[in-house]
Amino acid sequence: MESNRRMETNRIDRRNFLKTAATAAGALAADRVVHAADSGGVPTRALGRTGEKVSCIGLGGYHIGQSKLSDEQSVQLIRQAVDRGITFLDNCWDYNDGTSETRMGKALAGGYRNKVFLMTKIDGRTKGSCAQQIDESLQRLQTDHVDLMQFHEVIRLEDPDRIFGEGGAMEAMLEAKKAGKVRFIGFTGHKDPYVHLRMLDHARQHNFHFDSVRCP
Numbered sequence: 553m554e555s556n557r558r559m560e561t562n563r564i565d566r567r568n569f570l571k572t573a574a575t576a577a578g579a580l581a582a583d584r585v586v587h588a589a590d591s592g593g594v595p596t597r598a599l600g601r602t603g604e605k606v607s608c609i610g611l612g613g614y615h616i617g618q619s620k621l622s623d624e625q626s627v628q629l630i631r632q633a634v635d636r637g638i639t640f641l642d643n644c645w646d647y648n649d650g651t652s653e654t655r656m657g658k659a660l661a662g663g664y665r666n667k668v669f670l671m672t673k674i675d676g677r678t679k680g681s682c683a684q685q686i687d688e689s690l691q692r693l694q695t696d697h698v699d700l701m702q703f704h705e706v707i708r709l710e711d712p713d714r715i716f717g718e719g720g721a722m723e724a725m726l727e728a729k730k731a732g733k734v735r736f737i738g739f740t741g742h743k744d745p746y747v748h749l750r751m752l753d754h755a756r757q758h759n760f761h762f763d764s765v766r767c768p
Contacts, residue, residue: 594637599669600764602700602736606640606669613643613672617652630659634667643693644673644704645685653692665695673704673740674721677714682721686728697732700764701725703739709747712754722760738764 596605611633616626630641641660643653653672660668672689676682686701703715703725715721728734739762741748748767755762 594639596639599640599700600736600738601761602763604669604699604736607638609638610640610642611638613641613652613656614647616655617648617650623655623658626655627659630656631664634664639668640671641668642671643689644675645689646675646704650688650692653689657692657694661694669699670695671700671702672698673702675704676724677711677721679719679721679724682724683728686724686733690733698734700736700738701728701734702737702764702766706739706741706751707743707747709750711747712751715751716754716758722758736763738762738766740766742767 594607594609597608598604599606611630615621616629621629634641641656643656645653647653660670670693672693674682674685674689676685686698689698689701690696703711703721706712706715725734725737729737739751741751745767748765752762752765
């Protein structure tokens with residue numbers, strides 16, 4: 553009987569200890585979350601093969617260029633996102649006829665450019681059109697380089713052939729990287745996975761490895 557009482561007491565003490573420890577751990581975790589929120593911290597994730605870590609939530613550039621927002625509202629939106637810990641910004645040469653990049657460029661002035669990992673995309677498939685679009689994007693974004701430049705919407709069977717072919721867009725992209733205009737190179741696709749696989753096959757055949765691939 554005495555032994556049974558001791559065992560029951562030990563179980564109660566152990567249960568109370570675990571309950572107290574769990575409560576303390578929960579309070580500590582909650583305190584850390586609060587402090588993270590107060591400091592504007594956002595969890596980060598590794599981005600592809602870049603070796604860079606970016607906020608796990610990014611700010612897309614398409615909607616900030618729409619007419620329902622003014623330039624001032626767009627700039628405010630972008631800067632408040634960065635101030636709260638968003639470090640990954642996405643855009644594209646053709647979003648809203650360039651308005652999206654122009655507004656983001658305005659927002660990144662005054663030191664904000666150095667706080668973010670900036671990505672944009674181009675649609676050109678020839679060397680000439682790609683080079684022109686890269687320079688236009690840099691001008692709109694008011695920066696001398698983009699952290700990640702992607703070939704946009706690789707959705708047609710012939711896209712990989714055009715990009716990697718003689719006089720194709722990859723020639724201009726590699727030259728831009730060598731010149732310091734582009735740090736990393738990637739591509740996006742939104743249709744048939746077979747096209748994406750062809751793009752990766754073409755890259756391997758040319759001894760090239762993409763830093764980032766986005767195929768939702």
